[in-house]
Amino acid sequence: MSYEPKIVGFLCNWCSYTGADLAGTSRMKYPSNIRILRVMCSGRVDPTFVLKAFREGADAVLICGCHPGDCHYHEGNYKCLRRYHVLKKYIEQMGIDPKRLRLEWVSASEGKQFAALVEEYTQQIRELGPCAVKEELDKGEKKKETVDADLAKTA
């Protein structure tokens, strides 16, 4: 089977989620690689959410919010924009290609643009290949058997 990336999408309730919904109700086709989570505002996306998504096997994270100036809570998307740039710098240091994190503005009427964005981003991540985080970090997890085996040596 060919590789299919998993993309976690955090979409704000007021613009981007509605935009994605529009894409759906208009029967536009876009890849099912994206798993969408609705958040009230892009400013609600705590860096922890993004890091957890990578830890649990996301190959990429796409955050979508209202266009600048349009955030339902005025400043949330700017806050998100600032976090996004800090996070990108950090994940790059941790060996995660910064292209795997993306922020885009999608309004409630931009269903078509949303579908095209998912299409294009999925293709980009497909070419980039799987993200190594989950596989590599799963390896070093605590195992009860190793404790028992180690102690057996001293018994």
Place this chain on the structure above:
Amino acid sequence: MTEEKKKIKMAVYWGAACGGCCVSVLDVHESLFTVVEHADLVFWPIALDTKYADVEAMEDKSIDLTLFNGAVRNSENEHMAHVLRKKSKVLVAYGSCAHMGGIPGLANLSSKKEVFRRAYHDSESTVNPDKIEPQTVTEVKEGTLTLPEFYEEVKTLDQVTDVDYYLPGCPPNTARLVEVFLAVVTGAELPPSGSVVGASDKPLCDECKREKSDNKKVKKFYRPWEVQDDYKTCLLEQGIVCMGPATRSGCGARCIEGNGPCRGCYGPTKDVVDPGAKMMSAIATMIDSNDEEEIKKIVESVVDPAGTFYRVSVPGSIIRRKVS
């Protein structure tokens, strides 16, 4: 002499540590007499000559309290973590390294290969023409020599065994240690297993005496040596990255008292999963711009996010080491 009070049995062990935590135990000064009055130290490599085999021969759960400091870097550290868990009633991850990986945990920003290359080949003081690297097993004519296995990554204590309490700090504030110690010897009711002890749930900023405003806005971040501190305003407001907002109080704000920023050694406040993530949020809130290009420039002035926001917590964080 009257009947002797029942003493508790206590052990202090170091994994991958600098020795500072053991010294912090000595820093109880005169209280050391209180400690020895209440406790028999049955194992403490920095001070006593008890051998590993002696510990392995002890009855299970015969040590009342073990303070394990240092991270788990190699198989020897891990083995002793398993042994001490089995022999101890209460196992405490003592200090930042056991708690979150600590300064040795910064090695998780490099692979084992890179660490070895630097240490045994490239470093300026190394002469190693035969390119020798430590081996776990070496045969010599006198017999077999063994060394512990150096792991791919630095681990926290609770990544290799179950931990009852975390007593944070680099090193822990000695007064906090005495409080916890007295709670154990007096048989006071202990907090639920898994708790952080010897620290508060509130952020360090609550304990810090610097003048702070609610509206922190910054156009550029500085490393501490790049800017003249005014000795009274909140360091973050002066653009110096201070981990105060994302760190538990309990240390007495000792770094700030010394006019240095907090490095986060007491770990994240209650219910925070990832200390650096919390700090990234705080920093983002402070960036004084809504313009993408300017934001990027300001972010550039945060020179080393991984090493700054996770100075003492890389192994204990969500992305606990650099991936290849």
